Amino acid sequence: MRILHLAFAYLASRPLLTALNVAMLALGVATISFLLVVTHQAEERLTRDARSVDLVVGAKGSPLQLILSTVFHADVPTGNIGLEESRPIAANPMVASATPVALGDSFHGHRIVGTDGSFLALYDARLAQGRMFAAEMEAIVGADVARREGLAVGAKLTGAHGLAASGPAHGDHPYQVVGILAPTGTVADRLVITSVESVWHVHAEHAPARPEITALLLRYRTPLAAAMLPRAINATTAMQAASPAYESARLLDLVGVGVETLQWFAIALMASAALSLFVALTSALQERRYDLALLRTLGARPGALAALTLAEGVTLLLAGVILGFALGHGAAHALGWWLAEAASWPVTGLAWAPGEAMLAAAVLAIGALTCLVPAWQAYFSDPASLLARR
């Protein structure tokens, strides 16, 4: 019987206490791990989706709403802007490219985006099959849309009015799929992309006198544009200019308050778990002080007794950390499934977040320190006096 086996035997001899200690620690680790995974992937996703868009010009309203609706395709637009009013902005010498976006319809929850060929460049998207749309009512679909809806080149799809899946169908205006995009890992995977004219065509009956688009996605030609263009647009036009980078940071700050609160809660949970581990080990040591004395009489070195106590604590710690990561990543994966059902942002529990290595190291280090006190007591226990007291 080796020290580790004996440590396991001691743990197995009090299964409820062992399970409670592991569960407490695992809950704390799982909460922090889940938050790290989800926030890291959300941040990564926000950055990736917005990396090629320097400025969004759209209707006045909430700038965050404008960015969410036109860059991340996760909210309703603030309204429309006139195509003619947007042309001078697109022609501004400080603008390298201006991509129109016309929203309004969706297909089974996937947004139909009216735009032009420059849209694909924003997401480094390329066609995996077929060709780019050329005529009205031709569309290309993102990789996720094709997979989930079983679409192939040549298929027809009918949009529904509005951005929710339950809107009335435009049955008399079907789109023909002429191309399918390769996966990009961006929001483009979940979009149906067509020309602005197609979107106007579908809504021809209710079209305003002058053509409108939802927004213009700009790329700067020069860094100076960041200082001048937004201010000029906001001050001199009826439109608003919003920066995806700024609004994403603001969104993360807003969400970050909640995340931070949850993280502190999880840290408190882990601190209680560490305390509980300390109490469990100390009381276990007290209960089996005669076992330790006996082991000494059999020839065990003081270091072996300390190792036995440490092995018990470290086993609990490792079990708690491993179970915690499994739970945290499992929860993130379950959230990913749920979000995938809702055709929203993909989250996976199969990827690690950068902070998790630090989390594991911190928990193991603090836990090991917690175990050191009982191990020290075991090391210096005097078998003769213990046996004499019995």
Add this chain to the structure above:
Amino acid sequence: MLEIRGLRHDYAGRTVLSVPSWDVAKGDASLVLGPSGSGKTTLLNAIAGLATPTAGSIRVAGTEVTGLAPAARDAFRARHVGLVLQTLHLIGVVSVRENLRLAQRLAGSPVDDARIDEVLASLGIAGLGGARAGNISVGEAQRVAIARAVVNRPSLILADEPTSALDDANCAKALALLLDQAAACGATLLVATHDNRIRGRFERRLEL
């Protein structure tokens, strides 16, 4: 086998044990007698290297125990000394066999299940190997404690009050087992007790 010279142990400013001179030959069975608090357990602990006496010399099988470094003392005890404690303490969370294997491992010997089976059989508890040590009776624990003390074929067996908690019938049985096992492995046996019932079984005695 055992030579003690000028042994003294002080505790809290007073002498709790004093043995000017005592010799025990190899294979002998001797009794250490004395009332509670007379230093019997302290003497056994000092011989086993669990306590360091204030002064004096203890030689076991030619080795000066008091002169050994702590690690060497632990190793010496594991290999040469078998202890039967008054409390019969066993590691309750593992099986009887694992208790005996533990004693073998700590003595630096390979696990020898054949030897364990032989000892358990000689003590009349052959079927007890797989039983969880925490679930066996006091009488069975007594035998397992003796088995653990002799499983490594020690040259010296020290028994501290092995019969004081037993009734007359069990006292006689336990003592017979202890004497038989010591004889079987050719070990010197020292029994410390204040139990006058077993006084007559020993020719050699040390009165404290």
